[in-house]
Amino acid sequence: MAGNSEITVIGADTHIKGEMTFGSTARVLGTFEGAITAKGEIQIAEGATCRASINAARVSIDGVVEGDVTAHEKLTLNQKARMKGDLVAPTLVVAEGAQFSGHVSVGADAKNNGRAPASEQAPEPKVVVPSQEKAVARK
Amino acid sequence: MARSTAPTKPARSKAPNPRAVRCYHCGHVHEVAARASRVSCPKCAKSLRVEDVTIKTTEGWQNFQTCGRVVILAKGKLVAQTVEAQGGIEVRGGLDAKAYRGGPVVLKKSAVWRGDCAAPALSIEEGARIQNGLFTIGAESLSPETASPGS
Numbered sequence: 476m477a478g479n480s481e482i483t484v485i486g487a488d489t490h491i492k493g494e495m496t497f498g499s500t501a502r503v504l505g506t507f508e509g510a511i512t513a514k515g516e517i518q519i520a521e522g523a524t525c526r527a528s529i530n531a532a533r534v535s536i537d538g539v540v541e542g543d544v545t546a547h548e549k550l551t552l553n554q555k556a557r558m559k560g561d562l563v564a565p566t567l568v569v570a571e572g573a574q575f576s577g578h579v580s581v582g583a584d585a586k587n588n589g590r591a592p593a594s595e596q597a598p599e600p601k602v603v604v605p606s607q608e609k610a611v612a613r614k
Numbered sequence: 615m616a617r618s619t620a621p622t623k624p625a626r627s628k629a630p631n632p633r634a635v636r637c638y639h640c641g642h643v644h645e646v647a648a649r650a651s652r653v654s655c656p657k658c659a660k661s662l663r664v665e666d667v668t669i670k671t672t673e674g675w676q677n678f679q680t681c682g683r684v685v686i687l688a689k690g691k692l693v694a695q696t697v698e699a700q701g702g703i704e705v706r707g708g709l710d711a712k713a714y715r716g717g718p719v720v721l722k723k724s725a726v727w728r729g730d731c732a733a734p735a736l737s738i739e740e741g742a743r744i745q746n747g748l749f750t751i752g753a754e755s756l757s758p759e760t761a762s763p764g765s
Contacts, residue, residue: 562749567738567744568738569736575749575752576749576750577748578747579744579747580744580745581744582726582742582743582745585744
């Protein structure tokens with residue numbers, strides 16, 4: 476288990492928008508909007524609010540999360556967790572009292588069954604209608 | 615003078631250990647005998663299945679409804695459009711439904727779940743599989759949006 480020195484803490488009075496990438500464990504106590512990626516664990520503490528897509532090895536939620544969550548090892552929704560969004564994880568633990576709503580894919584092959592979060596989805600192939608192509612060529 | 619010893623009708627006693635069930639048609643809560651398997655709802659008069667059900671093999675239903683608890687054993691599989699179990703459901707085998715609504719859901723390690731789920735609580739053992747269903751767990755599962763399965 477990672478020691479305290481390896482944990483990055485986003486304080487309770489902090490509001491961040493954007494993308495964050497962590498090499499190990501991060502604990503969010505404040506408000507975050509955007510995307511979080513971590514090789515270790517992401518902890519969303521009680522009182523924290525995340526409007527973000529989260530991608531990490533392990534995710535533990537005690538606060539409020541709106542967004543898709545992908546855990547490569549384990550996703551834990553604790554008693555106070557409130558979550559809206561799609562979940563993909565090989566192992567899901569839901570404590571009594573947790574509330575969530577969204578598509579769920581759990582199991583060893585969850586990644587194949589689950590909907591890839593919007594950020595991971597391949598862009599739709601552009602369809603070029605021949606007549607448009609010609610029109611562009613004429614211009 | 616000797617009194618008549620004609621057999622008297624035994625007084626009809628109340629059913630022991632009555633349990634409360636909620637009608638899955640109208641939502642009316644009433645008591646039924648502990649061992650009752652089917653009753654009529656005193657409010658809407660529709661037939662209700664109130665027994666606990668164990669699924670041991672593959673069973674196919676259009677709409678599977680019971681006020682009791684459903685247990686799907688490891689070799690069992692329940693295939694249905696909608697499943698409603700007021701007493702909750704424990705899955706060791708497979709459940710393949712468009713939507714489940716009812717009591718707490720327990721997924722054991724060998725469980726394979728396919729379909730949407732609206733329940734007050736969810737317990738998942740390591741190894742259980744959920745194949746991309748829309749889950750609404752907690753207080754939100756009782757909201758009008760999820761009032762009728764499959765709608």
